[in-house]
Amino acid sequence: xxxxxxxxxxxxxxxxxxxxxxxxxMGVGADWFYxxxxxxxxxxxxxxxxxxxxxxxxxxxxxxxIAAQIVHGARISLLIGFVATSIAVVIGIxxxxxxxxxxxxxxxxxxxxxxxxxxxxNFILLLVLVAVFGSTIETxxxxxxxxxxxxxxxxxxxxxxxxxxxxxxxxxxxxxxxxAHLILREVLPNALPPVIVxxxxxxxxxxxxxxxxxxxxxxxxxxxxxxxxxxxGRNVLRTEWYxxxxxxxxxxxxxxxxxxxxxxxxxxxxxxxxxxx
Amino acid sequence: MTARLTVSNLTIRLPRGxxxxxxxxxxxxxxxxGEILCVVGESGSGKSVTASAAMGLLAPGLSITxxxxxxxxxxxxxxxxxxxxxxxxxxxxMVFQEPMTALNPLMTVxxxxxEMWRVHLGLxxxxxxxxxxxxxxxxxxxxxxxxxxxxxxxxSGGQRQRVMIAMALALEPEVLICDEPTTALDVTTQAQVLxxxxxxxxxxxxxxxxxxxxxxxxxxxxxxxxVMRLGRVVEEGSAQAVLTTPQHxxxxxxxxxxPALSAPVPRALSDERVLEVxxxxxxxxxxxxxRRRRPVRALDDVSVSVRRGATxxVVGESGSGKSxxxxxxxxxxxxxxxxxxxxxxxLPAQRRAAARLVQMVFQDPYxxxxxxxRVGAQxxxxxxxxxxxxxxxxxxxxxxxxxxxxDGDAVDRYPHEFSGGQRQRIGIARALAMKPQxxxxxxxxxxxxxxxQAQVLxxxxxxxxxxxxxxLFITHDLRVAAQLCDEVAVMRNGVVxxxxxxxxxxxxxxxxxxxxLIAAIPGKALFGT
Numbered sequence: 001x002x003x004x005x006x007x008x009x010x011x012x013x014x015x016x017x018x019x020x021x022x023x024x025x026m027g028v029g030a031d032w033f034y035x036x037x038x039x040x041x042x043x044x045x046x047x048x049x050x051x052x053x054x055x056x057x058x059x060x061x062x063x064x065x066i067a068a069q070i071v072h073g074a075r076i077s078l079l080i081g082f083v084a085t086s087i088a089v090v091i092g093i094x095x096x097x098x099x100x101x102x103x104x105x106x107x108x109x110x111x112x113x114x115x116x117x118x119x120x121x122n123f124i125l126l127l128v129l130v131a132v133f134g135s136t137i138e139t140x141x142x143x144x145x146x147x148x149x150x151x152x153x154x155x156x157x158x159x160x161x162x163x164x165x166x167x168x169x170x171x172x173x174x175x176x177x178x179x180a181h182l183i184l185r186e187v188l189p190n191a192l193p194p195v196i197v198x199x200x201x202x203x204x205x206x207x208x209x210x211x212x213x214x215x216x217x218x219x220x221x222x223x224x225x226x227x228x229x230x231x232x233g234r235n236v237l238r239t240e241w242y243x244x245x246x247x248x249x250x251x252x253x254x255x256x257x258x259x260x261x262x263x264x265x266x267x268x269x270x271x272x273x274x275x276x277x
Numbered sequence: 278m279t280a281r282l283t284v285s286n287l288t289i290r291l292p293r294g295x296x297x298x299x300x301x302x303x304x305x306x307x308x309x310x311g312e313i314l315c316v317v318g319e320s321g322s323g324k325s326v327t328a329s330a331a332m333g334l335l336a337p338g339l340s341i342t343x344x345x346x347x348x349x350x351x352x353x354x355x356x357x358x359x360x361x362x363x364x365x366x367x368x369x370x371m372v373f374q375e376p377m378t379a380l381n382p383l384m385t386v387x388x389x390x391x392e393m394w395r396v397h398l399g400l401x402x403x404x405x406x407x408x409x410x411x412x413x414x415x416x417x418x419x420x421x422x423x424x425x426x427x428x429x430x431x432x433s434g435g436q437r438q439r440v441m442i443a444m445a446l447a448l449e450p451e452v453l454i455c456d457e458p459t460t461a462l463d464v465t466t467q468a469q470v471l472x473x474x475x476x477x478x479x480x481x482x483x484x485x486x487x488x489x490x491x492x493x494x495x496x497x498x499x500x501x502x503x504v505m506r507l508g509r510v511v512e513e514g515s516a517q518a519v520l521t522t523p524q525h526x527x528x529x530x531x532x533x534x535x536p537a538l539s540a541p542v543p544r545a546l547s548d549e550r551v552l553e554v555x556x557x558x559x560x561x562x563x564x565x566x567x568r569r570r571r572p573v574r575a576l577d578d579v580s581v582s583v584r585r586g587a588t589x590x591v592v593g594e595s596g597s598g599k600s601x602x603x604x605x606x607x608x609x610x611x612x613x614x615x616x617x618x619x620x621x622x623x624l625p626a627q628r629r630a631a632a633r634l635v636q637m638v639f640q641d642p643y644x645x646x647x648x649x650x651r652v653g654a655q656x657x658x659x660x661x662x663x664x665x666x667x668x669x670x671x672x673x674x675x676x677x678x679x680x681x682x683x684d685g686d687a688v689d690r691y692p693h694e695f696s697g698g699q700r701q702r703i704g705i706a707r708a709l710a711m712k713p714q715x716x717x718x719x720x721x722x723x724x725x726x727x728x729x730q731a732q733v734l735x736x737x738x739x740x741x742x743x744x745x746x747x748x749l750f751i752t753h754d755l756r757v758a759a760q761l762c763d764e765v766a767v768m769r770n771g772v773v774x775x776x777x778x779x780x781x782x783x784x785x786x787x788x789x790x791x792x793x794l795i796a797a798i799p800g801k802a803l804f805g806t
Contacts, residue, residue: 170645171637171646174632176632186647
């Protein structure tokens with residue numbers, strides 16, 4: 001309750017929430033705003049925004065409605081963001097909590113695996129995964145989740161390392177409770193706030209990674225994602241720059257929204273840090 | 278007598294949303310040259326806020342709303358932050374509670390000390406070094422030359438506090454403020470540091486404002502005493518008057534709560550030994566290729582035993598191994614050798630089986646409860662894991678809450694809604710929920726105010742009679758041990774120096790170490806037998 005109030009008091013958090021809600025409404029109501037296939041032929045190609053009142057944001061080089069693609073693309077970007085982040089957070093927390101709680105040889109082994117993942121640039125790893133497993137929207141999402149978990153694991157481990165020696169955890173040991181109870185009920189809830197805040201960073205990066213893949217024309221071409229639109233616009237960048245610029249602004253605003261929400265969460269969940277600033 | 282520091286009608290407002298409007302209200306104090314004024318109070322009484330206002334170091338959010346601060350005729354409320362820098366250290370100096378955090382861990386003691394003269398007086402390196410050496414000599418550090426080159430972590434707590442005092446007195450300030458400077462120290466070290474402060478104060482004629490919660494310390498060094506409660510000064514007067522003929526009810530209550538060093542009337546004790554510790558050893562070795570530190574023997578052939586229904590106090594200073602002993606007995610730490618037997622059988626290695634036999638009450642009531650879970654669930658979870666149906670466990674938890682003096686409905690609340698003393702009661706309820714044969718209490722009252730301390734000790738005594746509890750009571754404070762315990766074991770460097778019935782040990786201690794511990798208890802002359 002107190003955290004919710006603190007969250008709503010921060011202007012950054014409110015602006016971020018409004019932006020994200022707008023994107024969410026766009027995604028959810030896409031079929032209502034623009035019924036029909038957003039990738040279907042709609043009119044003459046490369047019409048500038050405002051040139052034809054039927055196409056609010058103009059058409060791309062294949063004659064498809066950019067506004068329809070933006071609205072439907074919101075759905076894809078949010079979906080990739082949420083699902084990939086969930087995958088990364090679940091893997092990260094599982095590995096980080098076990099490593100941090102048990103320490104010793106378990107910790108050493110798990111952390112070497114984590115470092116192995118971290119030493120590879122994650123975009124290169126993503127390219128390899130997509131090249132091997134194909135580029136449907138499902139594999140792209142899972143691949144993004146797989147390359148994003150190491151920092152989450154490290155953060156969770158650090159929290160666990162300091163929390164596991166606290167008196168309240170020791171008290172539960174003395175009460176005869178199992179390790180599973182200690183990890184899930186005692187330590188994890190206390191370790192979660194910084195991880196939740198970091199999840200917003202993971203989400204922003206996930207959306208960017210998908211766009212980057214699409215820009216290289218390696219993402220799923222059969223879905224109307226913002227990245228695909230930027231990729232298409234690449235060929236006409238010098239003359240009809242709006243084809244790339246409009247989805248670019250959409251990505252920029254969404255990531256801004258996610259970051260502001262993350263900032264607000266950080267202030268609300270770590271009140272002491274916020275006050276010191 | 279000239280007034281060095283005058284605080285008149287000072288009111289400091291707390292930020293909105295705090296538990297009261299003002300941190301201190303209408304506080305007036307006068308600190309004269311050449312005297313020690315003790316400001317006494319329990320936590321939250323505003324004694325530290327008063328001191329930080331005098332240093333110009335109020336925490337953000339606090340603001341002075343009325344009153345005046347005056348240092349030898351200079352109005353401290355008009356001083357700008359630049360001018361403050363010249364006043365602090367040079368005219369008003371401070372000694373903090375925790376000497377480790379007050380010293381910079383990356384600078385040698387010498388460099389930090391010399392900085393005082395180089396920054397404030399602009400002396401050159403050689404001269405500053407000379408003065409630093411003289412200052413360390415004055416505070417009676419054993420090896421002043423070596424201490425100059427040492428880093429703070431290489432000194433002991435008492436030595437660090439001596440360095441802090443040397444630093445505070447370096448520029449001969451008019452006023453010295455000591456904020457609980459001996460609270461983090463052992464009794465014997467505390468006695469030495471108190472004697473040192475008193476000695477230096479007399480020699481330099483400094484005016485000392487000494488903040489403490491311990492009336493024993495007050496009795497040792499105070500010339501005058503001001504008692505604070507909830508932001509107000511309730512009583513002020515000469516040490517003699519306040520300590521022997523207190524006027525205010527609160528002062529009387531505080532003085533009554535100071536434990537006397539008199540052994541309780543011996544009771545008939547059972548012959549059955551419910552907890553037996555035989556030849557326990559535990560060594561902390563530093564691991565790795567570069568073994569820089571020598572292994573520490575925390576427990577060296579320790580043998581103690583607790584009779585059924587009785588209390589054994591394990592008394593020792595920090596580093597004596599008493600906490601290690603507690604942790605080995607409850608199974609949180611493995612021993613290197615020796616045996617722990619409960620009810621005649623060795624302590625089982627399995628956590629769940631051991632939980633039925635031995636339980637623990639922890640030192641810090643703020644750290645020993647999970648802040649994110651309801652307190653009732655934390656009490657009931659042990660029995661539930663052991664197989665008690667959840668509903669029955671919750672009913673039992675309610676009954677336990679009533680038994681430890683809390684409201685049964687409090688089970689649905691979160692830890693932050695309770696005070697320190699109440700949390701410690703919850704900790705006791707949690708331990709008793711497992712119906713253990715032995716209760717291990719690791720410094721259960723050392724983090725509490727004196728009056729709360731007395732209540733918790735009374736609760737433990739009452740529970741012991743009602744439930745026939747056997748308690749292993751770890752403490753550094755002989756006065757606390759004397760209130761509750763039947764037998765005592767004095768530990769030093771991992772070895773039991775002396776043990777026996779508490780009355781016998783206090784009346785005629787056999788070892789020199791026990792004698793020095795008893796001699797070091799502050800305020801003995803006033804509160805002793």
